[in-house]
C-alpha cells in the first residue's frame with residue numbers, strides 16, 4: 001500500500017479539474033488500494049439536543065436566527081439514547097453519532113450526561129462519535145476517557161467563504177477545536193457542505209485545508225446542502241451531481257485513508273447518482289429515516305441500494321463488550 005502523500009493547492013486543483021471519468025477512475029484505484037471497495041460503513045445519526053442554537057450558520061434549521069419549524073428538544077436522557085444506540089446496532093450500524101445543537105460544550109450537568117452516553121454507547125462495541133460544537137482540550141480529554149472514538153467538527157467550506165456561511169464564529173475557532181480533538185487523541189471527522197453558493201475555488205481551499213491537517217481526518221463527511229425553509233439558504237438549488245462526484249473523488253485521492261462519508265443530501269440522489277458517488281470513493285453513509293432534523297432515505301431503501309450495487313455493510317472491528 002502506498003503511503004499517503006502531501007499535496008499542494010495547485011496539485012489538488014489539477015486533480016479536481018481532470019476529465020471527469022479520468023478523475024473517477026483514479027479515485028476508484030486509490031479506493032481499492034486503501035479500502036475494500038464493496039464495503040460501506042453504516043452509521044446512525046442521532047440528535048440528542050435539538051434547536052435553540054445561538055449561532056447563525058446559514059444552512060442550519062437549528063439556529064434561533066432563522067425561522068425553520070424545528071421543535072426544540074432539551075438534552076435527551078441517557079437511557080433513551082442508549083436504547084436508540086441499541087436499536088441502531090441491531091439495525092446494522094457500526095457507528096453512532098450524537099449531535100447537539102449549540103456553539104460550544106460547557107462544563108455543566110449536560111456535559112456530564114453526555115459523558116455517560118458516550119460511556120454507554122462505547123460499551124456496546126459501537127464506534128461513538130459526537131458533534132457538540134466548540135471544545136476545549138480538557139473537555140476533549142474527558143470525552144476520550146469516556147470512550148469517544150471520533151469527534152465531528154466540520155470546516156464546511158474554504159476559509160475565504162466561511163464568513164458568508166456563519167458570522168458568529170471564525171474559521172480559526174473551528175481549527176482550534178480540531179486541534180484540541182487531535183491533542184486528546186480522538187480521531188477527527190471533518191468535512192463540508194456543497195451547494196451553499198461557494199465557488200470551485202472555495203471547495204479546493206477546503207480540500208487543501210482538510211488534506212493538510214495532521215493527523216489526517218479519519219472521516220470526511222461530504223454533505224450536499226439540504227435547503228431548509230426558513231433558513232437563508234432555503235432557495236439554493238440542488239448541487240450539481242458532477243460537482244458532488246468531483247468533490248468525493250478528490251477527497252478520496254488526497255486523503256486516501258479517510259472514510260469518505262456520503263452524508264446529507266443522499267436521500268435526494270437517484271440510484272445512478274449514488275452509484276457514481278460510491279465509484280468515486282465514498283465508503284460510508286448515514287442510514288435510517290432521519291438525519292438530525294431532516295428526513296433520511298430510510299433503512300429499507302438503503303438496503304435496496306446496497307443489494308442493487310452489490311455493496312455490503314462493513315462489519316464492526318471494535319471489540320464486542322456487551
Ligand code: SAM
Pocket residue numbers: 059060061099100101102103131132133134152153154156191192193223224225226227228264265292
Ligand atoms: N452544533 C454543532 C456544530 O455546529 O458543529 C454540530 C451539529 S451541526 C448540525 C453538524 C454539521 O451538519 C454541520 O457542520 C454541517 O456541515 C452539517 N449540516 C447541518 N445542516 C445541514 C444542511 N441543511 N445541509 C447539509 N449539511 C448540513
Ligand code: DTB
Pocket residue numbers: 045061097099131152154191192221222223226263264291292293294295
Ligand atoms: C455531517 O457532516 N453531516 C451530518 C453530521 N455531520 C452531523 C449532519 C447532517 C445534517 C443535515 C441537516 C439536518 O438533518 O438537520
Ligand code: SF4
Pocket residue numbers: 053054055056057060061062063100101102103133
Ligand atoms: Fe448551531 Fe451547529 Fe446549527 Fe451552527 S450548525 S446553528 S452551531 S447547531
